[in-house]
Amino acid sequence: MSPYSAWPFLSDPNHPFLSAVWAVLIHGGIGVLCVAPLIWRSDHRIRYAVLAFVGGSVLDVDHFIAAGSLNLHTIETMSGRPATHSFGFVIVLGVLTLLLTRRWIAAWAVFAVNLTHVLFDAAGGGVQVLYPLAHPVGLPWLACPIGTLALFGVSAVLAGGLSRPRRLDRSRQGVAHVGW
Numbered sequence: 001m002s003p004y005s006a007w008p009f010l011s012d013p014n015h016p017f018l019s020a021v022w023a024v025l026i027h028g029g030i031g032v033l034c035v036a037p038l039i040w041r042s043d044h045r046i047r048y049a050v051l052a053f054v055g056g057s058v059l060d061v062d063h064f065i066a067a068g069s070l071n072l073h074t075i076e077t078m079s080g081r082p083a084t085h086s087f088g089f090v091i092v093l094g095v096l097t098l099l100l101t102r103r104w105i106a107a108w109a110v111f112a113v114n115l116t117h118v119l120f121d122a123a124g125g126g127v128q129v130l131y132p133l134a135h136p137v138g139l140p141w142l143a144c145p146i147g148t149l150a151l152f153g154v155s156a157v158l159a160g161g162l163s164r165p166r167r168l169d170r171s172r173q174g175v176a177h178v179g180w
Contacts, residue, residue: 016072024057030120030144031056031113034151037159038109048109055113059084085127090114108158112151119147 032039032052039048062084064070083089094111098104122129125138 020072023060027056027117028053030116030148034112034116034148035109035155036152037156038105041159052113056117059114059117083128085118085121087129090118112155116148116151119144
């Protein structure tokens with residue numbers, strides 16, 4: 001994507017491989033951060049952290065589809081992001097997850113991880129946040145850290161409401177705790 005002076009953490013078309021690595025790391029990292037309280041309360045912390053990390057970058061597959069190429073330079077020089085980088089698409093992903101899994105925590109996690117992705121990219125401009133509406137085509141850069149912290153807060157509230165038996169009680173009873 002084209003550099004945007006108001007958001008200093010975007011990719012550089014002159015270094016597409018480094019930009020791709022950066023994108024995977026930042027999207028994965030903020031994806032894990034926004035659902036960290038849920039991951040921490042889970043019995044499958046590593047598995048869910050890996051899923052959140054990978055899930056944070058999966059949305060970028062749309063760049064390859066829109067560019068019709070696997071060439072990183074082609075993707076870096078596209079004039080904006082595909083329509084799937086929008087709040088509406090993220091809501092659809094969350095609802096589909098709820099319908100397929102019937103687990104509201106899993107639906108929240110998919111929604112939150114992908115919303116942080118959209119918030120990060122929208123802070124750089126070139127994103128039709130409310131697709132199919134033409135505007136806004138980005139958000140102020142503070143939307144990303146504030147939005148990510150807000151999603152973290154909601155995840156913390158949800159994690160606090162989850163009942164997780166203590167390990168000693170489960171080991172005595174021989175009952176396995178099911179994750180998300």
